[in-house]
Each structure stands twice: as C-alpha cells, then as structure tokens.
Amino acid sequence: MRKVTAKSILSSENNMNIYRGCTHGCIYCDSRSECYGMTDTFEDIEVKVNAVALLDRTLSKRRKRAVIKTGSMTDPYIPLEKELRHMKQCLEVIERHGFGASVITKSDLVLRDIDLLQKINRKAKCVVQMTLTTFDEDLCKKLEPKVATTRRRFEVLKELQKAGIPTVVWITPILPFINDSTENIEGILSYCIDAKVRGLLTFGIGMTLRQGNREYFYSKLDELFPGLKREYIRTFGLSYIVRSPNSERLDRHARRLCEENGIIFGTKEVFDFVSELGPENSQLCLWA
Numbered sequence: 001m002r003k004v005t006a007k008s009i010l011s012s013e014n015n016m017n018i019y020r021g022c023t024h025g026c027i028y029c030d031s032r033s034e035c036y037g038m039t040d041t042f043e044d045i046e047v048k049v050n051a052v053a054l055l056d057r058t059l060s061k062r063r064k065r066a067v068i069k070t071g072s073m074t075d076p077y078i079p080l081e082k083e084l085r086h087m088k089q090c091l092e093v094i095e096r097h098g099f100g101a102s103v104i105t106k107s108d109l110v111l112r113d114i115d116l117l118q119k120i121n122r123k124a125k126c127v128v129q130m131t132l133t134t135f136d137e138d139l140c141k142k143l144e145p146k147v148a149t150t151r152r153r154f155e156v157l158k159e160l161q162k163a164g165i166p167t168v169v170w171i172t173p174i175l176p177f178i179n180d181s182t183e184n185i186e187g188i189l190s191y192c193i194d195a196k197v198r199g200l201l202t203f204g205i206g207m208t209l210r211q212g213n214r215e216y217f218y219s220k221l222d223e224l225f226p227g228l229k230r231e232y233i234r235t236f237g238l239s240y241i242v243r244s245p246n247s248e249r250l251d252r253h254a255r256r257l258c259e260e261n262g263i264i265f266g267t268k269e270v271f272d273f274v275s276e277l278g279p280e281n282s283q284l285c286l287w288a
Contacts, residue, residue, distance in 0.1 A: 020046035025146040027220035034212035071104030100125035135187025157195035173207030180244035199264035205247035
C-alpha cells in the first residue's frame with residue numbers, strides 16, 4: 001500500500017477513484033495499460049488518503065446535484081477497503097450532501113453498505129453496476145481468481161434488487177476463443193433476467209489490449225491456455241480493439257434477450273439511465 005495526497009477527487013464527468021491498482025487478479029484488466037501512468041506494481045495499491053475530506057469539500061461547493069460515479073478504473077471494493085473503509089465514508093459524504101451514486105464492482109463487499117446505498121437511492125439515486133463475464137464457475141476462477149465468482153455476484157444482484165437498488169450488468173470483457181459463446185451469453189443473461197437488472201452493457205462483445213495489459217494477458221494465456229497466445233497474435237496483431245469473431249451475432253442475441261425482458265440495452269441508453277437523476281431529483285440540494 002502506498003499513501004498519496006490527491007489534489008482533486010472528481011473528474012469533469014463526476015467520476016471518482018479513491019484507489020489505484022487492484023488485487024482482484026483479473027487476467028484481462030485494461031487498467032494495467034501503461035497509458036494510465038501506473039508506474040508501480042499494479043497490486044501495490046495507491047490510496048488517496050485525503051479522498052473523503054476532499055470529496056466533502058468538493059460537494060459542499062456544488063449547488064447542482066449529480067450522480068457521483070466510481071469504479072471505472074479501480075474497483076472501490078478491493079479487499080483493502082474492508083480495513084480502510086474509505087468507500088463507505090465517501091458514500092456517507094455523498095448521502096449527506098444529497099448527491100446520487102453509481103458504483104462499478106465485482107465484489108460482494110458492496111453488500112456491507114447496502115443500507116447506505118438505500119438511503120442515497122431514496123434521497124437522489126443509486127445504481128450498482130456489476131461486471132459478469134463468465135457463466136462457467138471454473139472458468140471464472142481462472143479469469144478472475146481473487147474476487148467473488150459469477151454465481152456469488154448474481155446473489156449480490158438479487159440482494160440489491162430486494163433492497164430496491166437498481167442494477168446494471170457489464171458483460172465485458174468477452175475474450176475471443178475463451179468465453180465468446182452463445183452458452184456463456186445466455187447463462188449470464190439468465191442471471192440478469194432473474195435478478196431484474198435494469199440495464200446491460202456489452203461494448204460490442206470483445207476486449208481491449210494495449211501496452212501493459214497485453215503483456216500481462218499474454219503471460220496468463222501461456223499459463224492457463226497454452227498455445228492460445230499464438231492465435232491472438234495471428235488474428236489481432238497489435239490491435240487495441242479486439243472483437244470476438246462472433247461479436248455481431250452475440251451482440252444481436254443479447255439485444256434480443258434484453259428487449260424481450262424489458263432490460264435497457266445500448267451504451268448511450270444505459271449511461272443515460274445511470275447518470276440522470278430524473279425530474280423529481282433534479283432540484284437544488286437545499287439540505288447540503
């Protein structure tokens with residue numbers, strides 16, 4: 001763990017990351033890419049020690065409420081959060097100032113804060129976005145070895161649904177020649193339908209590879225799927241966007257299942273749902 005003092009906490013789009021780096025061990029993580037300037041070991045977590053106080057000061061100056069989003073670069077519920085509780089304290093700040101919250105995670109630790117998430121949702125809006133990539137539990141343990149399994153994440157989605165907290169599922173990344181199958185997509189969608197998720201993101205069925213995460217991913221392919229790296233190099237070269245050969249068919253199939261079950265589908269449509277407080281929640285925050 002490395003402690004740093006941040007100068008700012010929110011981006012222009014109200015995105016927030018209180019940690020940098022991750023210990024989930026997902027073999028495909030784009031956040032390992034060198035373009036993000038993570039010069040230390042990825043598993044050596046950088047902690048913004050002033051994140052809570054900085055968020056409090058920032059929101060106290062805002063007159064117009066918005067949804068504060070976190071988890072796009074680093075899961076806020078990494079194991080270190082159990083000890084530090086920075087995410088919990090940030091949620092308390094968000095709730096106190098009457099802002100909304102959107103959390104992207106793979107961890108069941110989010111259930112620790114379910115009462116707080118409910119309060120935020122009642123006052124403004126709260127959406128939990130859960131990443132599901134692999135219906136097969138054994139494969140999941142290979143691809144995402146140090147985080148809650150897909151089955152456990154489905155159970156988390158069910159608990160959130162019972163608590164009245166809207167959810168969105170990211171089916172991404174889908175790794176060519178590994179989990180880009182109809183059976184995988186249908187399995188994940190069956191969980192989404194059962195858990196009554198509000199929206200689904202596929203980003204075109206594929207993954208990203210660039211310097212930093214490409215090398216790590218290929219080393220894991222050599223370890224877990226011998227010979228497959230050669231197929232990736234032959235098929236995709238140095239491409240950043242790596243689409244499954246089945247991407248169009250699988251994306252259409254996912255869209256159809258969503259339409260049949262009342263699930264919002266499409267990047268813009270889902271992002272709009274996550275970001276917009278709605279007419280009843282768009283007034284100035286008079287109690288902040």
